[in-house]
Amino acid sequence: MAFSTEGLRKKTIGVITRRQFIKTSLVGAAALGAGELVFPRYGAARQKELKMLQWVHFVPGYDKWFRDTYIREWGEKNNTKVILDTIGLSGLNARAAAEVSARKGHDLFMFLWPKPDMEHQVIDHSEIYQECEKNVGKPIDLAIRSTYNPRTKKYYGFSDSFVPDPVNYRKDLWDSVGMFPNTWDDVRIGGAKIKKKHNVPVGIGLANEIDTNMAMRAIMYAFGSSVQDAAGNPVLNSKETLEAVKFVKALYNECMTPEVFTWDASANNRFMISGKGSLALNAISITRTAEKTAPEIAKKIWLAKACKGPVRRMGLEHVMDVYVIWKFADNIEGAKKFLVDYISDFRTAFLASEFYNFPCWPGTVPDLKKLVSYDKKADPPTKYAVLEDVLDWATNVGYPGYANAAIDEIFSTWIISTMFARAASGMMSPQDAINAADRKVKKIFKKWQKKGVV
Secondary structure, X not given: OOOOOOOOOOOOEOOEOOOOOOOOOOOOOOOOOOOXXXXXXXXXXXXXXXXXXXXXXXXXXXXXXHHHHHHHHXXXXXXXXXXXXXXXXXXHHHHHHHHHHHOOOOOXXXXXXXXXXXXXXXXXXXHHHHHHHHHHOOOOHHHHHOOEEOOOOEEXXXXXXXXXXXXXXXXXXXXHOOOOOOEHHHHHHHHHHHHHHHXXXXXXXXXXXXXXXXXXXXXXXXXXXXXXXXXXXXXXXXXXXXXXXXXXXXXXXXXXOHHHHHOOOOHHHHHHHOOOOOEEEOOOHXXXXXXXXXXXXXXXXXXEOOOEXXXXXXXXXXXXXXXXXXXXXXXXXXXXXXXXXXXXXXXHHHHHOOOOOEEOOHHHOOOHHHHHHOOOOOOOOOXXXXXXXXXXXXXXXXXXXXXXXXXXXXHHOOHHHHHHHHHHHOOOOHHHHHHHHHHXXXXXXXXXXXXXXX
16 A cells, blocks of 8 residues: 655645644644635635645545545635645544644544444444435445444544455466466465565565565455454454464465565565565556556556355455544535535546545446456556456445444554464464454454444
8 A cells, every 4th residue: 555654745826825733743644734725715705614635646646636626626616725734544544643632623524434433433424424425326335334333323534435455466476477366366376486586576575564464354254253243242352353364374474474474564565666575465556656657567466356255255455544524623514515516426436546535435437347448558558457356355444234332442452453363473373363353353353342333
């Protein structure tokens, strides 16, 4: 995942600037800079103000379109001064906590994952879902399971888009051993052959970072394992989980190198683009970056669907865009209208993101399959066609249930990543690693059950 962790970018439009945000003292927060100011035409009634915060998008062209075109035009049409701040991935949680503590901040705050633990700090977003459904049709189930709490009957967020998480692989290397990464057994067997023949390893993280979190869950789901069941009960300690952990241990021993234990969120990007890896799980950030910076290696990196396991073919969304509107926001109605209007214009956003942001509202990009089937920036131009049926093999964090506060805490504290790493490294036996993780998982579920939100 090639996320920028730079501080907020400072931009000025016209002659008016905004003073730099006070830096949060919380660990991991990124510095906030002046946002984008969009002004109504002269002679208009007194303008309203809408303050937004988003991450620094992986695709610079998306930020440029959103900042310089979309919010400017929306602000003019709605007599609103739109203030946009962008922040690196690592600062999102700390910035949100600071705003909640101060009871002051942005009207619209965008996370890259569900935030059910902040349910009591946000409005019910059901009205926005209802209005969008009137305009563009129903959202995908993935969006609902990432923003709705069936226990409290509340939408604690609103999702406009998600990012697919395909397999990125070196076609030349896999062709050299006569294999294709269709199943997880293919990855282990083919990866071992490639490592032996070319000394090029598989690269799937075993560290405390978001890509590892996604990859390990993809393997668990493919093996029939999960953290919770469909009803929201913890079920980590199972024979299916044991088989998944044993598989990852074998995968590491046969195909990988110790560097995966210390990876960060962009390590697998660097790994593949440098030519040092045969396969990684990631968004199309790897291929898109290679197209711009290493066109020769880009020709060799192809995409495949999430791998099939003994039980199913299943992967995660790589990231889930989730907007929230704080209860203490100054312009709640303006924030609601912005999201409704943005969804209606989402086809342009999909194109500006270079197929990175997939719609949670399929009606907004009715020609999606045609668009991804041929892309002139890609070599071959059909490279992204594999994403056309992504909803058949992508699911939410918390599968087969909904994302919830317990799942979020487990995800954020790296319990699953640590479980797999302990077993793969030999620090613990697979079953001991599962037992240690299961105790923590049950404790977390019990805590949130007492709070009445799980």
